[in-house]
Amino acid sequence: MYNKLQYISQGNTIEEQLYNIHQALDAGCDWIQMRFKNQTEKNSFKLAEAVKLLCEEYLAAFIVNDNLHLAQQINADGVHLGLTDMKIDEARAILGTTKIIGGTANTFEDIQNHVKNSCDYIGLGPFRFTNTKEKLSPILGLSGYFEILQKLKKNKIEVPVYAIGGITLKDVSPLMETGIFGIAVSGIITESTEKKILIQQLNEKLYANVIV
Numbered sequence: 001m002y003n004k005l006q007y008i009s010q011g012n013t014i015e016e017q018l019y020n021i022h023q024a025l026d027a028g029c030d031w032i033q034m035r036f037k038n039q040t041e042k043n044s045f046k047l048a049e050a051v052k053l054l055c056e057e058y059l060a061a062f063i064v065n066d067n068l069h070l071a072q073q074i075n076a077d078g079v080h081l082g083l084t085d086m087k088i089d090e091a092r093a094i095l096g097t098t099k100i101i102g103g104t105a106n107t108f109e110d111i112q113n114h115v116k117n118s119c120d121y122i123g124l125g126p127f128r129f130t131n132t133k134e135k136l137s138p139i140l141g142l143s144g145y146f147e148i149l150q151k152l153k154k155n156k157i158e159v160p161v162y163a164i165g166g167i168t169l170k171d172v173s174p175l176m177e178t179g180i181f182g183i184a185v186s187g188i189i190t191e192s193t194e195k196k197i198l199i200q201q202l203n204e205k206l207y208a209n210v211i212v
């Protein structure tokens with residue numbers, strides 16, 4: 001089963017990205033999504049190769065944002081695709097069943113479609129406004145998550161749903177109560193000066209009701 005915490009990388013240069021990813025891994029993150037927007041193919045490849053090595057060293061899962069071919073080239077664990085990226089069924093046909101494919105959703109119908117197309121997990125958002133991403137879909141808030149998760153339950157649709165978008169530590173417990181599986185975060189980890197403590201606190205809340 002997947003980890004309940006996914007770190008989405010930030011940074012405008014290869015060096016900034018690597019620094020942020022290394023810090024997140026060092027602090028205990030074991031699932032990294034490399035998100036490096038508006039870059040040349042060469043830069044993205046160079047970063048992805050380095051992140052792949054780092055993630056192997058830290059035994060962390062590594063998925064690539066947007067770019068299925070890059071994920072394939074460097075043999076990443078998978079790819080995250082948005083509503084305007086490559087279609088999930090097309091990606092599944094190329095990657096096969098051994099790789100992780102995550103899909104972005106903003107509505108119940110988005111999730112229904114993704115599940116039909118054999119998506120492994122859902123990034124459902126945005127929870128609230130965030131500067132990390134431009135052109136956000138309508139904000140869901142807690143009530144949006146509650147309604148969508150109830151509908152999934154009623155329709156017996158089972159898929160790990162990750163909340164995303166402007167999430168802070170205090171949001172985690174109320175979000176988990178809506179029935180989500182985990183969270184995907186970027187800003188709070190990148191900006192934290194106490195990353196180890198923050199990740200420990202996030203995990204305590206994320207795994208509070210997990211019986212081992």
Ligand SMILES: Cc1ncc(COP(=O)(O)OP(=O)(O)O)c(N)n1
Pocket residue numbers: 006008033035065066080081082083084085102103104105122123124125133162164184
């Ligand atoms: C876990 C997760 N959920 C949602 C997104 C957003 O993907 P997308 O809509 O394609 O936007 P960009 O990240 O590509 O700007 C995500 N990346 N991860």
Ligand SMILES: Cc1nc(C(=O)O)sc1CCOP(=O)(O)O
Pocket residue numbers: 008104123124125126127130131132133136137164165166167184185186187188
């Ligand atoms: C990459 C992304 N996708 C979103 C969506 O709603 O689909 S919100 C978002 C940004 C997540 O970063 P932060 O934790 O800094 O807000």
Ligand SMILES: [Mg+2]
Pocket residue numbers: 065066080081082083085
């Ligand atoms: Mg995308």
